[in-house]
Amino acid sequence: MKKRRISLFNAQPAEDALLVAVQTPGLSQHAVSDCLSELSRLVETSGGRVVGTVVYRLERPDPAFFITRGKAQDLASKVQDCAARTVLFDDDLSPAQTRNLERLTGVRVIDRTQVILDIFAMHAHTKAGRLQVGLAQLEYLLPRLRRMWTHLERQRGGIGVRGGPGEQQIEVDRRRIKVRISQLKKELRQVERHRDQLRKHRRRHGWILVCLVGYTNAGKSTLLNTLTGASVMVNDKLFATLDPVTRRLKLPGNLQVLITDTVGFIRKLPHQLVEAFHATLEEVLEADLLLHVVDASHYEAEAQVEAVNEVLRELGADTRPVIGVLNKVDREGALQRARRLCKLFERAVPVSALTGQGVNDLLVEISDELRYQQVRVSVRIPSHRGDLITLARSSGHVLAEHYDDGYVKLTANVPADIAGRLRKAEAGAGEER
The missing domain is CATH 3.30.70 (Alpha-Beta Plaits)
Structure with a gap:
């Protein structure tokens, strides 16, 4: 008998989405607008279409609806006005909040984490990438099984009753998911051991390890291609690179190192992904030097730098030596912003990975830092x-x-x-x- 596939991801075609953000005390309108802009890009990357946005002011999240019942009723009206098929919140929702909002609005309600996980699933091309994304998805899904079965019971014309078929199937699915999570963790431990052996092999042969980190779409892959002549796929989409790519780099003075491109970070990066992608992010922990690539043309560049630093702190990699690579200075106004961003790093170099501007200066800076070590x-x-x-x-x-x-x-x-x-x-x- 073929097992039924359990998933909240890629289960439906791309849908028209209404975006919802919350402005709490201390959060500026500018910051909220930037969050919505980024959320809109996430929707586009996942294949959806934004049909509207709404911002609600809140002192604190409501435990039942996140935005209070009154605002949820207003949201239901806006869903009807713009004919949205999905409501997407910029913040994480609890299973209960999601369930209550879906009952009130009558459409599918998802949060930022689910969209990011969906994009990661789209871009995971290697076995290790698929294992890591699968683990993060299942850990996200596990506490939301009751919501899934509420949908199915409605489709059958009734609401699940304790001990009914839906209730029994929830327990079956929960056991299946826990078993699968255990299997994925076991397979990922094998991936970690394999990558650890590769790193030890490189160390035995004297290789110095340099790692590219940065906000998603900051230009890390373009920089890797420019530095090494590699042909890593470059795409103007969020999270185009998931699996680490390592190439050889020759520095001034005939010093040769290995440089690795890693997955991009983002604000509110789901904890499930940080945990699941531990095997990939080990490259960051083992690096002799981090190149923190920043999109200097972005008006929220400072906030993006802090978001990356927050993830590095969570990983325990915030004590690694860092050079700030202030990228995209070929764009209008970016060079002036790069000069301000220099203050955020002990060492920083303005570059354009696209045109090659400043790349030779960066190579010298990398060489000097490694020789200093x-x-x-x-x-x-x-x-x-x-x-x-x-x-x-x-x-x-x-x-x-x-x-x-x-x-x-x-x-x-x-x-x-x-x-x-x-x-x-x-x-x-x-x-x-």
């Missing part, structure tokens, strides 16, 4: 250890290299872990003598 080491190791000599050359800067009686005296600036391996080889050679 290096330590100087002077060792005497057996000359047959060519692997270590090559490692010192590729991961750092060799200052002196002198061969004598089967040994080589090496002075170099290298990463701390490579310095430790060189000293260990020297100590081992001393014991053999």
Whole structure:
């Protein structure tokens, strides 16, 4: 017997959506407008169409309707006026709030998290990406099963009664979902182990790891292509890149590093996604240097920087060395804004990943920062250890290299872990003598 597929995602065609935002004390009208603009882009990316927007002023969210019953009744009237088939809230709704709003408005009600999860599902092309999105979706879905079955009971002409078929099926579905969540977590642990082995392999071969982070659509993929000559897909849509892409980058002074493009961040990034994408975001935690790419042409660039920093803090990656890459300075007014944004970073470089402006300055800045992290080491190791000599050359800067009686005296600036391996080889050679 074929199992019934359980999903709240991609279950219906693209729908006309009415967007709802809430303005609470301390939140400016400008900030609310920007949130609605971003929500509108999320809808477009997911294949929907915005038919209207509405903003409600609230002191605090209402536990039953989020926007109070009176405002919910007003919302129902607006739904009829614009013939919306979906109401989309910019904030997270509880299952009870969603259920109450759907009963009152008579249309499907979803929140920002569901739209983001839907977009992630659209753009997940690798096995790891699909596993991570699937886990986030199921964890979001689990507490909302009763709402799903309320819809089905209505379609059958009645409301579910305790112990009825809907109530029994909810428990069956809940068990299935919990089993599937457990399976996905197990498979993701295997993905994490595989990626951890890759990182260890890179470390053993002396690779320095640089990671691109930033707000979604800030231009990270374009920058990766410009820096490395890669051909990563570039799309003017939110969350076009989900799976990490790693390429080799040659810096001034013949220093070679690996640079990784990662998933973009966004304000109110669902916690389920941060948790589920732990395997992907491990790249950020392991990086020697983060390049925080900022769309300097965006009027809310400062808020976007803070949103990225908030996610980095949640990941525990906020102590990593960072260079601010103030991108899109080829656009009107962006260079002036970039000069103000420089104050948010200890090191920052204005660039245009599209035209190449400032890219050479960025390469120099990256090289300088990585060399600053290096330590100087002077060792005497057996000359047959060519692997270590090559490692010192590729991961750092060799200052002196002198061969004598089967040994080589090496002075170099290298990463701390490579310095430790060189000293260990020297100590081992001393014991053999």
